[in-house]
Amino acid sequence: MISRKSRKSWFSTPTYQLVPKRQGFRFKGLILATAALVGMISVWDIFTQPPQPSTMPTLNTPALPKSIDLLANQDWSHVAGVQVKSDGSLGITPLRRAIVSLDGNSYQPNPPVAINAPHLEVSGEFRITAALADTGENVKIQFYGAVPVIYDEWRTQPPSIQLSISENQLAVMIWDGSDSSPSEEHTFKVSMNRSAKLEMENSTGSLTLKLDGRLVGFLSDHEVFSGGQVWFGFDGSREWTLHQLRAEAQGDGKLRLVSPPSMEASQVETGSLRGLAAKQPRSLAIGTALSFNALFADESYRTLALGQFSMLTTENELKPQFIHPQPDIYSFAEADSLIGTGLANGMKVHGHTLVFGEANPKWMRDSPPTQLRQIMVDHIKTVVGHYKGKISSWDVVNEPLADNKSGDTTSPDLRQHIWYRAMGEQYIDIAFKTAREADPNAKLYINDWGLEADGDRWDSLLALVARLKQRGVPIDGIGFQAHVYKDGDHIDPATLRRHIKTLANLGLASRISEIDVHGENQQVQASQYSGVLQVCLAEPTCTAFSTWGIADKYGSTTEIGSYPLELGDDLLWDSTLQPKPAYRALQNILRPK
Structure with a gap:
């Protein structure tokens, strides 16, 4: 997921501590109870009328x-x-x-x-x-x-x-x-x-x-x-x-x-995105990032998730801060439930993410650099091995490219996070080779934002891929996040298609991994969604079209720290889980002509 630096940060929200704060309490005084047999008086603090x-x-x-x-x-x-x-x-x-x-x-x-x-x-x-x-x-x-x-x-x-x-x-x-x-x-x-x-x-x-x-x-x-x-x-x-x-x-x-709900869709409707995509000449996974909490607690969300999509991306449950919260603790329960639900409903599962500069628990961030290589290798072996044969593809490395071109010739425009500082660019090689050993059949991806347009980020990605291929790194494809966050953003379908073709010539698959589109103008939003889907359908090496969420009610562009919630408007269903024109536009693209 792209780091949206323009969004309000919640770091001003304190990590709460247990400190005395006697707000809202009133003391009536002390009630004395006389213990006659032992001649003692005990005093109890109690509080007055509710x-x-x-x-x-x-x-x-x-x-x-x-x-x-x-x-x-x-x-x-x-x-x-x-x-x-x-x-x-x-x-x-x-x-x-x-x-x-x-x-x-x-x-x-x-x-x-x-x-x-x-x-x-x-x-x-x-x-x-x-x-x-x-x-x-x-x-x-x-x-x-x-x-x-x-x-x-x-x-x-x-x-x-x-x-x-x-x-x-x-x-x-x-x-x-x-x-x-x-x-x-x-x-x-x-x-x-x-x-x-x-x-x-x-x-x-x-x-x-x-x-x-x-x-x-x-x-x-x-x-x-x-x-x-x-x-x-x-x-x-x-x-x-x-x-x-x-x-x-x-x-x-x-x-x-x-009791917990049944997690199987009763029937996939023929007019759903999933049902329509199944009628296409070639198989194209229609996916979305799923929220674990919403999936189990919101029936309407669950109906959309299991009925409309043929692939799920784990939005949070496989990030290290969720699944590996302490050095000696792996917590698989929530990811197991999410992935098991997808598999039971005939969905493919895309794992997000193994190595990332963000979403790492404090113990991992505070570990000495000399220990980080072994920590990363152990983490990948354990997580990929646990889901061997269940997760068909992985974002092995998420967002390796620097947010801005550094100009430093010794640094090939890669993010300077804990993994890079400990191992240099070799962290990518090690991560991919470890993932391949853990599950030889899973497809392995780099996932990043801003690759849909020409410019420095695209050039940096191509240069990185060339180096990785030269070193024999087992990379299978590239994920185009395809975020359109504000009016000035725009994905040109022709440029996107050319980039997918370029990767195909290098022997790499592509996937639209996290598309969401600013929705102030719903017709423009619909045009952007449908234009990207058309490109993916037209290019045989584009393996999936996946949105970064289902409905604005649970969308990641909700303003951080907002009470009451300031919801975004980037997804296919609105805050009441009603479909938008963008959903209808995707249906129209997928309908047999």
């Missing part, structure tokens, strides 16, 4: 259960960082994931959310009880009122409540969905052993927290659950165990357990 109630939706389903065991007979095995034990409890391996900013100087926490696992629909009052073990250090449980969206380089903070438990404190952070920072946070002094029972009760606009049956305090619920849903997330500082997770309706409250 805030006003929030409006909750009503569930009309009859005969709903009053109590739900969320672990018994439920499948949690596909959740990142979770291992289901023989007794049905969940072993939690904290991933401590974070999304790195574009400049690499700040990190936004990205804890896992159990999206492809059971969640709750709720109405009215309810209580959730969690029994924990091995809690010697920081244990985190988060209750989400909505699923977060990851917009390529940043993650929204939906309404949620995070409880962090350690030996002597319970830290609470509450987000109301209006900002990346918590709207309220507080730290309570507690005393606990290596196991604990945590209770959170939502009632008339307030939260009541208890630990091992003892009252901890009251907080405003900030309408976190006003949407009628509860999703779960688990993280921490060291491994711990969740023995019980139970929800109980209180008073007139209602609960319903929601």
Whole structure:
């Protein structure tokens, strides 16, 4: 994905820390309890009357259960960082994931959310009880009122409540969905052993927290659950165990357990992009970059993803900061679910990305240069080997070309990131050779932006390819990202076609890998999309036409750090998942003449 330096950065959004901040609390005073037998007085801090109630939706389903065991007979095995034990409890391996900013100087926490696992629909009052073990250090449980969206380089903070438990404190952070920072946070002094029972009760606009049956305090619920849903997330500082997770309706409250959705499309429509492309004289994959969270949480998005496209690109799940968050941890669960869904629906899978100057976890960026070659080789072997025979093509190296021509004759216009600084241009050779050894049948690509036009970037790419071919590097093709971000941008179909032909003469395939087009003028947008598709159809070495997302609701050109969200307009479906003229234009190109 191209680095959009003109977009507002979120690095001003702080990485949050647990610090006392007694906003929104009122002390009634001290209630004294006299222990007559031992002659002692104990003092408890408690908080006064709960805030006003929030409006909750009503569930009309009859005969709903009053109590739900969320672990018994439920499948949690596909959740990142979770291992289901023989007794049905969940072993939690904290991933401590974070999304790195574009400049690499700040990190936004990205804890896992159990999206492809059971969640709750709720109405009215309810209580959730969690029994924990091995809690010697920081244990985190988060209750989400909505699923977060990851917009390529940043993650929204939906309404949620995070409880962090350690030996002597319970830290609470509450987000109301209006900002990346918590709207309220507080730290309570507690005393606990290596196991604990945590209770959170939502009632008339307030939260009541208890630990091992003892009252901890009251907080405003900030309408976190006003949407009628509860999703779960688990993280921490060291491994711990969740023995019980139970929800109980209180008073007139209602609960319903929601299992993960079926991930198979009922039928591919003949008028879909996928269905129409299948009728073409030669096979052309029609692909898109898929959002894992949206795929499992949004039925309308899922219908489009599985029904319209014959290839998926992993938008985020294979980037190192997601799949290799710690030196000794590979987290395959989310990528496995995404890729498995694609394969089950007859889709090819394109892996994005193995080596990139961005999207690397902090531990990787901070490693000594002398260790980076082995880190890169081990990472490629492990990830490509895990998906051998499942992923048909890879972006082995993403965006190797420098953003601007340097003028330095000792540097052949390549980005000066951690891999280049450690190994020079040879990092590309090593990456491709390692990927080829790990899966000899997968097609291996360089992926970059700005290659559709003549100029320095195109010249630099051709020079790089010539050097790689001369050294026997096993490269199979080039990905044209084909981003059109603003009015001044434009892809000339004739130039693009000439470039694809040039690569074909060098023995390389091409793919349109990430096309999205600024949509202020929808007719111009439609013309750009359809013109590029026509070129790809006309050139036999163009193997795929893939968009960088499906709908503006989840598009990567959403303004970073914007609350409320400032959505982009670059994709084929709008923010309500309705088709645009660009979609109709692609249909028309693909229809048999």
